[in-house]
Amino acid sequence: MERAKLFMIRAPLTPTSRTLFAVLSFVLPVLVWCAVSYVPWIWHPMVLVSDPGSVSYFKIGMRVPRETFDREAATAKAKGAAVSAGAPANPVYLPAPDQVLTAFYTAFTTPPQTRDGKWLHESLWHSVQIIFWGFLISSLIGVPLGILCGAYSGFARTTEPFTEFFRYLPAPAFGALAVAILGIYDGPKIAIIVIGTLFQQILIIANTTRTLDYPLVEAALTLGTKRVQMLPRIVSPAVLPAIFRDQRILLGWAWTYLIVAELIGTSSGITWFITQQARYQNFPNVYAAIIIIGILGLTTDLALAFLGKRLFTWDRTGETR
Amino acid sequence: MDKRVSSVSYLSQSEAVRERFARLKARDVILDVRNLTKVFSARGKETTALKDISFATHRREFLCVIGPSGCGKSTLIRILAGLEAQTSGDVLLDGKPVVGPGRDRGMVFQTYTLFPWLTVKKNVMYGLEVNNAGKSEAEAQALQWLDLVGLSKFADSYPYQLSGGMKQRVAIVRALANQPRILLMDEPFGALDAQTRTRMQAHLLEIWRKIDITIIFITHDLDEAIFLADRILVLKPHPGEVIEMIEVPVPRPRHESQVTSEEFLATRQRLDELIHSRADGHAADEDEDAGMHAALARLTDVTDNVE
Numbered sequence: 001m002e003r004a005k006l007f008m009i010r011a012p013l014t015p016t017s018r019t020l021f022a023v024l025s026f027v028l029p030v031l032v033w034c035a036v037s038y039v040p041w042i043w044h045p046m047v048l049v050s051d052p053g054s055v056s057y058f059k060i061g062m063r064v065p066r067e068t069f070d071r072e073a074a075t076a077k078a079k080g081a082a083v084s085a086g087a088p089a090n091p092v093y094l095p096a097p098d099q100v101l102t103a104f105y106t107a108f109t110t111p112p113q114t115r116d117g118k119w120l121h122e123s124l125w126h127s128v129q130i131i132f133w134g135f136l137i138s139s140l141i142g143v144p145l146g147i148l149c150g151a152y153s154g155f156a157r158t159t160e161p162f163t164e165f166f167r168y169l170p171a172p173a174f175g176a177l178a179v180a181i182l183g184i185y186d187g188p189k190i191a192i193i194v195i196g197t198l199f200q201q202i203l204i205i206a207n208t209t210r211t212l213d214y215p216l217v218e219a220a221l222t223l224g225t226k227r228v229q230m231l232p233r234i235v236s237p238a239v240l241p242a243i244f245r246d247q248r249i250l251l252g253w254a255w256t257y258l259i260v261a262e263l264i265g266t267s268s269g270i271t272w273f274i275t276q277q278a279r280y281q282n283f284p285n286v287y288a289a290i291i292i293i294g295i296l297g298l299t300t301d302l303a304l305a306f307l308g309k310r311l312f313t314w315d316r317t318g319e320t321r
Numbered sequence: 322m323d324k325r326v327s328s329v330s331y332l333s334q335s336e337a338v339r340e341r342f343a344r345l346k347a348r349d350v351i352l353d354v355r356n357l358t359k360v361f362s363a364r365g366k367e368t369t370a371l372k373d374i375s376f377a378t379h380r381r382e383f384l385c386v387i388g389p390s391g392c393g394k395s396t397l398i399r400i401l402a403g404l405e406a407q408t409s410g411d412v413l414l415d416g417k418p419v420v421g422p423g424r425d426r427g428m429v430f431q432t433y434t435l436f437p438w439l440t441v442k443k444n445v446m447y448g449l450e451v452n453n454a455g456k457s458e459a460e461a462q463a464l465q466w467l468d469l470v471g472l473s474k475f476a477d478s479y480p481y482q483l484s485g486g487m488k489q490r491v492a493i494v495r496a497l498a499n500q501p502r503i504l505l506m507d508e509p510f511g512a513l514d515a516q517t518r519t520r521m522q523a524h525l526l527e528i529w530r531k532i533d534i535t536i537i538f539i540t541h542d543l544d545e546a547i548f549l550a551d552r553i554l555v556l557k558p559h560p561g562e563v564i565e566m567i568e569v570p571v572p573r574p575r576h577e578s579q580v581t582s583e584e585f586l587a588t589r590q591r592l593d594e595l596i597h598s599r600a601d602g603h604a605a606d607e608d609e610d611a612g613m614h615a616a617l618a619r620l621t622d623v624t625d626n627v628e
Contacts, residue, residue: 215432215434219492220447221422223451223499314437314481
């Protein structure tokens with residue numbers, strides 16, 4: 001009975017199973033990661049040398065490919081020399097979950113390695129500011145323009161064809177140009193995020209605005225609504241919840257442009273932290289930083305979803321999911 | 322459907338009814354429609370939706386417009402509301418031609434058109450507010466209107482919290498709050514179940530009795546038209562043309578029990594004749610049904626009869 005229900009098209013879930021499945025969606029990937037990290041016979045293409053034996057270039061704590069290790073071991077055995085010992089290991093770029101977990105703590109407590117370096121939280125805060133300004137500037141232009149395009153056909157025809165063209169131009173391609181115009185600090189980074197977000201935003205908001213239930217417009221007309229009143233009194237409030245949902249998705253897109261943006265000019269923010277740590281082969285820290293971006297993104301989105309529910313109590317679309 | 326042949330004609334009116342009609346026709350003409358024609362052209366092909374429609378309604382008249390699908394009754398009311406433009410002919414409201422939509426003509430739609438982001442009270446206040454009424458004034462009036470349809474309790478509810486019948490009651494008072502000269506209703510109870518629909522008809526007559534309003538009501542339900550109307554404008558399809566203006570001989574006040582009265586049945590019989598048995602009318606849905614039964618072979622045992 002339960003299983004039959006599980007495979008019924010769009011059957012609603014009980015609150016318990018909703019929570020359960022949500023937890024599972026995080027637990028399953030982590031389990032895969034654990035299996036690859038802790039079960040010696042899954043993958044583990046390297047050998048972590050614990051005793052070099054007679055092999056001159058092996059050192060304790062060194063990772064060597066398994067074939068190399070086996071070949072050296074066979075040669076040593078044939079010569080009757082001391083055979084080296086080691087345990088199966090993964091490459092250095094795949095740390096185990098526990099290492100990353102530790103890094104979550106140590107990354108925040110370890111002081112910067114250089115004098116002008118930044119703490120992790122400082123890097124993060126800088127990234128958040130770049131995203132905030134980029135997305136704010138993009139929205140200040142994109143949302144009103146999108147609504148205008150969705151409401152007035154003339155506006156749409158003069159804006160959308162060019163926007164369609166421009167959105168195919170990859171934002172990072174404007175990097176050099178942005179630096180030339182805006183300098184090497186935060187200016188060009190914010191510009192890249194704006195370029196990456198704005199053109200999609202105009203088109204998405206315009207399409208959302210077009211979903212407006214037209215009979216509402218007709219009802220407003222018969223109630224004596226004047227033309228100038230239509231946008232603020234009918235169109236905008238009617239599509240606001242849907243636009244709010246669009247904005248949540250677009251904010252996620254803005255984050256994806258962050259890494260590229262921060263590589264432009266002087267490297268900064270979380271990207272600078274990640275590249276620094278990778279340079280020192282501090283991979284647990286790299287993973288920790290990447291995961292922190294995910295956590296930050298998800299919590300922002302959940303907070304916005306909660307806010308949306310409070311703001312638009314009248315909105316009944318997308319009730320169950 | 323009662324197919325009994327009525328012994329009286331729909332044309333014979335009792336003394337009281339005749340007097341009512343005399344008084345009705347003595348009142349001012351509110352809406353005067355003259356030779357209204359609407360031609361739609363799509364892909365080089367022209368379709369005449371309405372052809373030479375003329376009629377007039379008097380103050381506080383309840384006029385129903387009836388006709389089979391494709392007769393252009395919705396197009397007609399949309400032109401009256403100003404949501405569509407006629408190809409030729411005139412629509413005069415109090416003698417002045419109608420251009421575009423305006424607050425002097427309220428409209429209730431078949432689909433629910435309450436603004437979902439506004440509370441019930443704010444929905445009713447809307448028309449007053451966009452027409453520059455003060456906020457407190459608009460609120461006081463809105464509450465009175467809600468009281469009239471017994472929805473004061475729901476003033477602060479949102480439309481999604483109301484049933485279909487309640488939504489349409491709010492839609493009616495939202496339109497009336499603007500104090501229009503005429504209320505246009507486009508199959509407003511079409512989406513409601515039979516019981517709610519009957520209750521809504523009674524509600525509507527009650528409202529109509531209490532305030533100074535002229536109503537044009539579109540429907541395809543013959544009984545609904547007879548129950549509500551003073552006069553019924555009957556249209557035929559392809560193209561939409563007036564075939565008769567019927568004066569409903571059923572006395573007022575109307576009551577559900579009148580559905581079986583002689584006058585009611587006589588009118589019903591006349592409407593059936595006009596709408597269902599017109600040889601030249603040839604409604605589109607009849608074309609669609611042609612050949613359906615012939616193509617359907619018997620798929621059960623011949624002894625296994627259901628009738």
